[in-house]
Amino acid sequence: MPKRDQMHRSSRRPLAVLAAGVLALAACTAGPVPGERSRSAATVEPAAAQGTQTAHDARENRVAARPAEAEQARQAAPPAPRPAAPSLSQFSMFSSNAAGARHLRAPMVPLNRERYQQFADNPLRVAAEHPVSTFSIDVDTGAYANVRRFLNNGRLPPKDAVRVEEMLNYFRYDYAAPPSREQPFRASVAQMQTPWNAGTRLVRIGIQGFRLTPESLPPANLVFLIDVSGSMNDPAKLGLLKAGLKMLARQLRRVDTVSIAVYAGSSGVVLPPTPGDRTATIEQALGQLRPGGSTNGAAGIKLAYQLARQNFLRRGINRVLLATDGDFNVGTVDFQSLKGMVERERRTGVSLTTLGFGTGNLNEQLMEQLADTGDGNYAYIDSAREAHKVLVQQMAGTLATIAKDVKIQVEFNPATVAEYRLIGYENRSLKREDFNNDNVDAGEIGAGLGVTALYEVTLHGSPAVRVDPLRYSRPETDAMGATSGELAWLRIRYKHPQGNNSRLIEQPVDVTIGRGDNVGSDLRFAAAVAGFGQLLRGGRYTGQFAMDDVVALANSARGDDPRGYRAEFIQLASLAGRLLPGAGRRGERDPQVVHR
Secondary structure (H helix, E strand, O other): OOHHHHHHHOOOHHHHHHHHHHHHHHHHHOOOOOOOOOOOHHHHHHHHHHHHHHHHHHHHHHHHHOHHHHHHHHHHOOOOOOOOOOOHHHOOOOOOOOOOHHHHOHHHOOOOOOEOOOOOOOOOEEOOOOOEEEEEOOOOOHHHHHHHHHHHOOOOOOHHHOOHHHHHOOOOOOOOOOOOOOOOEEEEEEEEEEOOEEEEEEEEEEEEEOOOOHHHOOOEEEEEEEEOOHHHOOHHHHHHHHHHHHHHHOOOOOOOEEEEEEEOOOEEEEEEEEEOOOHHHHHHHHHOOOOOOOOOHHHHHHHHHHHHHHOOOOOOEEEEEEEEOOOOOOOOOOHHHHHHHHHHHHOOOOEEEEEEOOOOOOEHHHHHHHHHHOOOOEEEOOOHHHHHHHHHHOHHHHHOEEEEEEEEEEEEOOOOEEEEEEEOOHHHEOOHHHHHOOOOOOEEEEOOOEEEEEEEEEEOOOOOOOOOOOOOOOOOOOOOOOOOOEEEEEEEEEEOOOOOOOEEEEEEEEOOOOOOOOOOHHHHHHHHHHHHHHHHOOOOOOOOOOHHHHHHHHHHOOOOOOOOHHHHHHHHHHHHHHHOOOOOOOOOOOOOOOOO
16 A cells, blocks of 8 residues: 555644654754753754654664565454544644643744843933033944844843944044044034923034045054853854954055954954955955854953953054954853953953944843943944944944043033933943042943933923922032023043043033034934834833824935945834834823923
């Protein structure tokens, strides 16, 4: 009898095949057992396929060799009782009554071990009680690219993946640049009515770093530290990583030096220090990288810093570029221990840039914090276009630091300002006394990069004041006699890249709205981006403002957009409006919700 007829004659065999298929699916989709040494898909999948094929061939050979014996055994066996038709619940991975269901539920849920730092939005401050706001600047842009990745995949990002300051700083604004490198940056202030609250105003502090061309950069000593563990076995991870670093390698000069170190279960040197103009040698070393093994990131970091110190340039750029998904699982994995290691290495004069790749196990909290601790910047690479932006278009800003330990302090005049809040920079907050303490680490500004900070400010007498005044206190001017014509006093403290003593810049912020440079499209677009980020974080302070309003405001402020980044933002905001329940379209916000 043909095998096909045999299969149809047996009512049990299809169930066995189905069960085997489900178990095979569970084995393929389940993540690795905690503590087990991970292996790359390239290593595991061929072995599994080979074993399955071998068993299948053996079974076919046995049947083909003994057809008569198989038929006699089938006829001699007593007839099996016909089972009742199975219900769907017997095979449901979510049924509590299904045998073994608890083992089959997990594959239905995609494995997601992405980690983000948890933080709450900056609170509203009463100027009479807390007149001073102090924070460290941040030129990271990783949050925006990561949020874009979520939205393009049809999903809303986790709340803690949205850091508004990194979304603001993703875009270039036409701030006035300083005339020379002796003054590494210039600050400007502008104001406008808040789009989501007509009773308040947005005060923008813009900082523009001195611009350097790639040709004018100091000699660079670069170490590419590349994660080649099994978790990087994905075209969007190791494949995109290699393509991006090849783009950077093609911009380097003979005076530059490149080393390549890799890590998985252990670490090693793939390319010893090599002149930057030997592009073919560098690309060949990158092209040979293959994923496999567990992830001992700490060992890789130690090796990379060792290479950087061996080739240290006293008057040059010394930087490690760590490219990874951040999934450290062996060796030193404690978050604070890794930060402490980078902090110690930072004192040698070697900075750290982190480049994040991939999905599912992205440890963004680790990469963002390591870059901050390592006097560097963090970027998330979700496409070849983003790699080109970070590593080619902004190469000078990514590699060269023009000012370090940059801190901003704004003292609001309580005679004029009733309330204020800083939008973003939650994980960059500093104590008031930290501003004058040169031993407190702060952010860095890369060549040609800009930094944007926004405050929402409420003046006395505005109907938008949210906090009732105290009975036994009243606004008073400070001891220096600040007048009602001043909204605030701005202080910026920074160090030169090789310096240890900080310098101070001070200027008043005029109370008159509309004063300052570039109040037009740049400020309106920044306001749209700030509204976008706040809505993705829950919209606590944005009232009836919706994603449709973000789109309309950004459309009116698109301005000069030669590379299409602002146009892309408008598309993302429109997409987010369709994904965000209750805050996407005008009139959909609950009018009973009071965002205080």
